[in-house]
Amino acid sequence: MESQTNTNSTNSTKILNTHDSRHGIKSKKQQSLKKTKSKNIFASFRGYIKYKELTLMFLPVALYFIIFKYIPMYGITMAFKDYKIKYGILGSPWIGLQNFRDLFELASFSRAIRNTVIISLLKLVTGFPCPIILALLLNEVRHLKFKKTVQTISYLPHFLSWIILAGIFYQFLSPSTGMVNYILSQFGIKPIYFMGSNEWFRFTLVVTNIWKGIGWSSIIYLAAIAGIDLNLYEAAVCDGANRFQRMWSITIPSILPTITVLLILDVGGIMSAGFDQIFNLYNPAVYETADIIDTYVYRMGIGEMKYSMATAVGLFQNVIGFFLVITTNFISKKISNYGIW
Numbered sequence: 001m002e003s004q005t006n007t008n009s010t011n012s013t014k015i016l017n018t019h020d021s022r023h024g025i026k027s028k029k030q031q032s033l034k035k036t037k038s039k040n041i042f043a044s045f046r047g048y049i050k051y052k053e054l055t056l057m058f059l060p061v062a063l064y065f066i067i068f069k070y071i072p073m074y075g076i077t078m079a080f081k082d083y084k085i086k087y088g089i090l091g092s093p094w095i096g097l098q099n100f101r102d103l104f105e106l107a108s109f110s111r112a113i114r115n116t117v118i119i120s121l122l123k124l125v126t127g128f129p130c131p132i133i134l135a136l137l138l139n140e141v142r143h144l145k146f147k148k149t150v151q152t153i154s155y156l157p158h159f160l161s162w163i164i165l166a167g168i169f170y171q172f173l174s175p176s177t178g179m180v181n182y183i184l185s186q187f188g189i190k191p192i193y194f195m196g197s198n199e200w201f202r203f204t205l206v207v208t209n210i211w212k213g214i215g216w217s218s219i220i221y222l223a224a225i226a227g228i229d230l231n232l233y234e235a236a237v238c239d240g241a242n243r244f245q246r247m248w249s250i251t252i253p254s255i256l257p258t259i260t261v262l263l264i265l266d267v268g269g270i271m272s273a274g275f276d277q278i279f280n281l282y283n284p285a286v287y288e289t290a291d292i293i294d295t296y297v298y299r300m301g302i303g304e305m306k307y308s309m310a311t312a313v314g315l316f317q318n319v320i321g322f323f324l325v326i327t328t329n330f331i332s333k334k335i336s337n338y339g340i341w
Contacts, residue, residue, distance in 0.1 A: 075089065078092075079314075080099070081093060081095060082098075099308050099312040109296065111288070112291050113293060116272075117271075119205060119290075120270040132255075139222065139251065154218070155216055156215070157212040158216035165280075169208060173194040173195060173204065195283065197286070198285075220258060221259075225254070233250060256338065264328045264329050264339065268322070268328065269321065279295055279298065297313045
C-alpha cells in the first residue's frame with residue numbers, strides 16, 4: 001500500500017511539473033508576443049521619426065480625419081437629447097430613446113425607409129453588373145482607337161455634377177419639348193411625365209444613375225483585368241477555347257475578389273440611395289416614391305430645424321449600414337472565402 005501511494009504521489013508530482021512547464025512555456029510565449037508587439041510599435045514610431053518628410057506629408061490627412069471625422073462624432077449624442085440651440089449639446093436635456101420612438105411612429109419616416117431600400121436595391125441589381133459587363137467587353141476590343149474613344153465617352157458623365165445633369169434631363173425628358181417624348185410621339189406613344197410621375201420616376205433614377213457611373217466604375221475592373229497573367233489566355237487558346245470561354249473561365253474568376261469587395265461596399269450603402277441625384281431630380285409630386293432617408297433628414301434638420309430627430313435618423317441609417325457590411329462580409333467569407341477583412 002505504501003509503495004502504491006508513493007507511486008501515485010510521484011505520478012501526480014510529474015503531472016503537476018508537466019503542467020507547470022507547459023504553463024511556463026505559454027507564459028514565455030505570451031511574454032515574447034508582448035515584446036514583439038512592443039518592438040513593432042516602437043519600430044513604427046521610429047520609422048515616423050526617421051522619415052520626417054513623409055510624416056509631414058501625412059499629418060494634414062491625419063488632422064483632416066481627426067477634425068472633420070472623429071471630433072464631430074460627439075454630435076451623435078444629440079440623437080438622445082431634446083436639443084435646444086440656446087442650451088447647446090451639453091446643456092440640452094437627456095431624453096434617451098424618445099426620438100427613435102417618435103420617428104418610428106411617423107408614416108413619413110416609414111415611407112422614406114421603404115423608398116430608400118427599394119431604390120437602392122433597384123440600383124444594385126441593375127447598376128452593379130453594368131460596369132463589369134462594360135469592362136469585359138472593352139477588354140475584348142482589339143482596335144485601340146475605338147477602345148479609347150468608348151472609354152472617354154463613358155467616363156465623361158462622371159465629371160458632371162447632378163445639378164448640371166438635372167437641368168439636362170429636365171430638358172430631354174420634358175413632356176412638351178423634350179427630345180425623348182418627341183421620339184415617342186413619332187411612334188404614336190403619348191407623352192410620359194418622367195420627372196413628375198410616381199410610376200416612372202424610379203425608372204428614371206436607375207437609368208440616369210447607370211448612364212452617369214458605368215464608365216467610371218468600370219475602371220477598377222479594367223485594372224483588375226490588366227493584372228491577369230497572359231499565359232493563362234495563351235494556354236486556353238492552345239486548348240481551343242474561344243473568346244467567351246476564356247472570358248468565363250479566366251477573366252471572371254480572376255476578378256472575382258474585386259467584384260466581391262465592391263459588392264460588399266455597395267450592399268453596405270443600401271440605406272443611402274444617393275442624395276445628390278434624388279435631391280436635384282425629385283419634386284413634391286413624387287415624394288411618395290422618391291423621398292429617401294437622406295432627403296428626409298435634410299428637410300427635417302435644415303428645413304424644420306428638428307436637429308435631434310435628424311441626428312437620430314442619421315444614426316439609425318449608419319448603424320443599419322454597418323450591420324449590412326458586417327453581415328455581407330461574413331456571408332461572402334463563408335461562401336467564396338473573399339471579403340474585406
